[in-house]
Amino acid sequence: MRKYFGTDGIRGRANGIITPELALKVGQAAGLVFQRGDHRHRVVIGKDTRLSGYMIETALVAGFTSVGMDVLLLGPVPTPAVAMLTRSMRADIGVMISASHNPFEDNGIKLFGPDGFKLNDEVEREIEALIDAELHKRLAASSDLGRAKRIESVHARYIEFAKRTLPRSVTLEGLRVVVDCANGAAYRVAPETLWELGADVISIGVEPDGFNINKAVGSTAPTALVEMVRERRADIGIALDGDADRVLIVDEKGHVVDGDQLMAVVARSWKEDERLTQPGIVATIMSNLGLERFLGGLGLGLARTAVGDRYVLEHMREHGYNLGGEQSGHIIMSDYTTTGDGLVAALQILSVVQRSGKPVSEVCHCFDPLPQILKNVRYRSGEPLRHDAVVTVIEQARGRLGQSGRLVIRPSGTEPVIRVMAEGDDRNLVAEVVDEVVEAVSKAAA
Structure with a gap:
């Protein structure tokens, strides 16, 4: 058992488990672990829309700068944007301040290596050991302290990245889309991306106030989305969670489509296009047996891992898969991303829908799940x-x-x-x- 890290970073009640003192130490410890080489070291920090994000962000900045790392502040952005920008901006480490689908009272710290991938257990244990160590002797000299600055072009960069995951020939024109951003990190980028691709966009969960993230909205509470899809007679509903690394779909009839069905849709499409790098996909022990049987009917296998998208991704990387995910809606497409990306996954589903010319209820119902x-x-x-x-x-x-x-x-x-x-x-x-x-x-x- 590890003291701080769980299956997805460090998470707990803000000012309970996740205190400024802990965030400061995490910044110092992670900064020391990733100071490799003689270049000027830098870290990118993003966050979702929780009130406690301000407190944790400030403490992390103090921690990283105190050990000599420069900090680039991204503001509220999706978790996959942090992963992408860690690589794009050649940072030594990326940090996302978020508790994902949890209520606003909770928060967390997710860490990414310079390659944009979540840290493995060994590196997390190394950071844990330093968190509890006496670090005052390893702080930077006064002349070597890090600097911090805010990056203004983040949203535009991520929107362009997401759009480029689709061929230029694909347009969303003619589709009425309701997108639920959970009052979270994607409240700006998701609606704008869909609009720029030509969709008629109706947005809900886009008025964060620090307290309402995931509250009666988002992928863990799709009722509001279901009602809006029916009310506006939309073609599809897209539900993201607080940090936008997972997605669920609502079809035109108001039925919720989970991650298992979405993986089935993409797996079938990519098999037909000969895009799968292995004859199968990776999912967790929680995925429905119906998915496994459906894939078997296509001549594809299902490799199962422990729960947690990081374990899915580790198996994908080790064995050469380019598609995997979780029933909860974490969909990992390693051709594009290094972690789950709810918006990119939704765009792939929309692309299949547009190519098929069929309603979402037909495209996204691949199998009858077992009870x-x-x-x-x-x-x-x-x-x-x-x-x-x-x-x-x-x-x-x-x-x-x-x-x-x-x-x-x-x-x-x-x-x-x-x-x-x-x-x-x-x-x-x-x-x-x-x-x-x-x-x-x-x-x-x-």
Whole structure:
């Protein structure tokens, strides 16, 4: 177990876990780890729209400059923009201040290496060790302190990058698109990108006030988007999360399309165009068994990883895949990006829709998902999954599902809950199995 880093950077309650003191130390530790070579070192820092972003940003600037790194401040931008600009601006490290889909009270610090990829476990452990070390002897001399400045052209650069992921012949003219930016980091860039590509754009979740990020909007709360798509008779709805690294789609009938279906759409399209670098895609243990069966019907495989887009990407890089993602809507297309990019993924879906001439409900319904039930059990401390009674119930549950289903139990990497997921052909059996495991875990966690 690591002390600070979870499955997606450092995350927690602002001024609870994520304090100015911690942010300062993270800046110092990460700055020292990435000071390699004798050039002038620099870091780019982006953030979403949470109130606490100001506090954390300022503390990070103090940390990085105190060890001699120059800081380029990007302001509110999507996480994938930070990854892209880390490479484009030849920075030594990139930082995104965000807690993704969490409520405004939370915040987090995501780190990217100079190649634009999220850090691996080994580098994160190296940073953790320095966070707890005495760093006052390693601070820069007064004459070597870093400088900080704000970059003004960020939004235009990212919009052009996103547009270039589509061929120039592709236009969105004739499409009425509702985009929900979750009052988050993409509130400016997503609507403008879609408009510049020719779409008739209707925007919601584009009035951030520091408190309303992900509040009743965005990919984790698509009800508002569903209602707007139906009300305005739109062709498609696009729901991003707070830092815009994930996306869900709503079809013209108001049905929500998750990441599994979106990966299926792109996989089928790229197979037809001979664009897949491997005969398959990468997803996590949470992706529906229906996706695996659909891909099998196309002659494609599904490689599964632990939950977390970083693990998907690590497997993609190690084994040469160029498409992967998560059911939650993190879609990674390594031909274009080094991390999940909700806007770029949405553009690929829109491109398929335009080429097909069919409604979104037909294009984005590739398979009927198997009944899948997920429940969370909150706990305060301890390791309830190690209790003998829980182990026994889990073994019995897996035996009952047999070869026709799957059971996945895992602690969350971002909050103190244990997630219990089961799927199979028999919905009643799946429900019984989940309830039995949840009851056992709840008793052990009490």
